[in-house]
Amino acid sequence: MYILDLTRELYNAALQERRDAWRKAGKSVALYEQMRLLGEVKAARPEYREVYAQVLQETLKRLDRAFQGFFSRLKRGEKPGYPRFKGRGWWDSFTFPQVVRGGCWVGPGKPLGNGKVKVPGVGHVRMKQHRPLEGVPKTFSIKRSAGCWYAVYVCEVQVQPLPPSENAVGIDLGLSHFVATSEGETFAPPKAYRKAEARLKRTQRSLSKKRRASNRRRKLKERLARQHRKVANQRRDFHHKLARKLVNQYGTIVHEDLNTSGLARSRLAKGVLDAGWASFISILSAKAASAGRRVVAVRPHGTxxxxxxxxxxxxKELSERIHACGCGCVLDRDVAAAKVILALGLDGALGDGQRVAASA
Known part of the structure; x- marks a missing residue:
């Protein structure tokens, strides 16, 4: 789509302007200074007149957010990651930032009821709508992913809390069990990547043998992207369904505050990344917040x-999967850990009234 190329070109030009201003004059170029120059851009490049004005403004805001992230990481002492120029394969979306104004749909992204959607600058485009929109649409984006095009809506919805619940549960995240609860329930990991690994390897091997810039290489690259997208979708679907089950059932959910980035650099990296613990906790926290539930994170050391x-x-060694104590307690190792996690997240009391220190 030509709008992608034009917005990518605008992003790169605005980035070059900021780089040159700082290198030559030590001056920072503000967002609104660049937005005021859009009229001159349209005069010099008539093709930009066909692009919705707010799409161009949102492109410049996107660059500004990249610089804000750069400076905030710099202040925190992290690796800053200076904003980069975007090649064709690294720019896959553009956004209409305001689709409803004063309670009325102002044009971009409006479903027309005949299986089509209105995209300014493009026309009426066929769309397979998966479900009706809920709440008030705020932004509308067109996104390209693995050779497919998606219409992405961000909507503002009213919080719908679930009925109050006194039930509390501790969950232990692992590789043998993706989640083990303090109630003794376990959920097997989806292992989406492991199951697709052989197929991905074959496609990657074929891709490496193709001549660069050839049509066969381009098609294989899209096929590989579709395979990776399927793996990601399977993992995300599992996370959403499990998070919804836990949120519906319990009023308080206690989990370990795992250092997933550190674990992803260990010998367990492939399993950790395939499980996607950080993504699951993020989804769980979001669903809990919208439902009026409570999610508590505790230190994982020694649980x-x-x-x-x-x-x-x-x-216990990592290979030892059963917890057997001299007091007569015999449990699955992960279930036992989940019970300890629950105690840490609540009042610290264990089964017989003994207490465990929060730093254990």
């Missing part, structure tokens, strides 16, 4: 070594 009944510490 699998503590007995949930007597509070004694029993060192």
């Amino acid at each position: 699998s070594q503590i007995c949930p009944e007597c509070g004694s510490i029993r060192k």
Whole structure:
């Protein structure tokens, strides 16, 4: 779509302007200074007149957000990551930032009721609408992913809290069980990547043998992207369904505050990334907030070594999957850890009234 090329070109030109201004004069170019020059851009390049004005403004805001992220990371002492120029393969969406004004739809992205959607600058485009829109649409984006085009709506909806619940649960995240609850329930990991790994490997091997810039390489690249998209969709679907089940059932959910970025650099990296714990916790927290539920994070250190009944510490190897304590407590290792996590997230009391320190 030519709008993608024009917005990408505008982003790169605005980035070059900021770089040159700082390098030559030590001056920072503000967002609104660049937005005021859009009229001159349209005069010099008539093709930009056909692009919806707010799409061009949103492109410049996108660059400004990239610089804000750069400066905030710099202040925190993290790796800053200076904004980069976007090549054709790294610019896949444009956004109409305001679709409803004063309670009325002002044009961009309005479903027409005949299986089509109105896209300014493009016309009426056929769309397969998966479900009716809820709430008030705020933005409308056109996104390209793995050779397919998507219409993405961001809507503002009213919070719909669930009935209050006194039920509380601790959950232990792992690789043998994706989630083990303090109630003794376990959920197997989806292993979406593991199941597709052989197919992905074959496609990647074929892709590496194709001549660069050839049509066969382009088609194989799209096929590989579709396969990766399917893996991501399967993982995300599992996360959403499990998070919804937990939020509907419990009023308080306690989980470990895992250092997933650190674990992703260990020998367990492939399994950790395939499980997607950080994504699951993010989805769980969002669903809990909208439903009026509470999510509590506790330190993970030592939770699998503590007995949930007597509070004694029993060192176990990673391969040891059963917790057996001298007090007579015999449980699945992950279920035992989930009970300890629940105690840490609530009042710290274990099964027989013993207490576990929050730093355990």
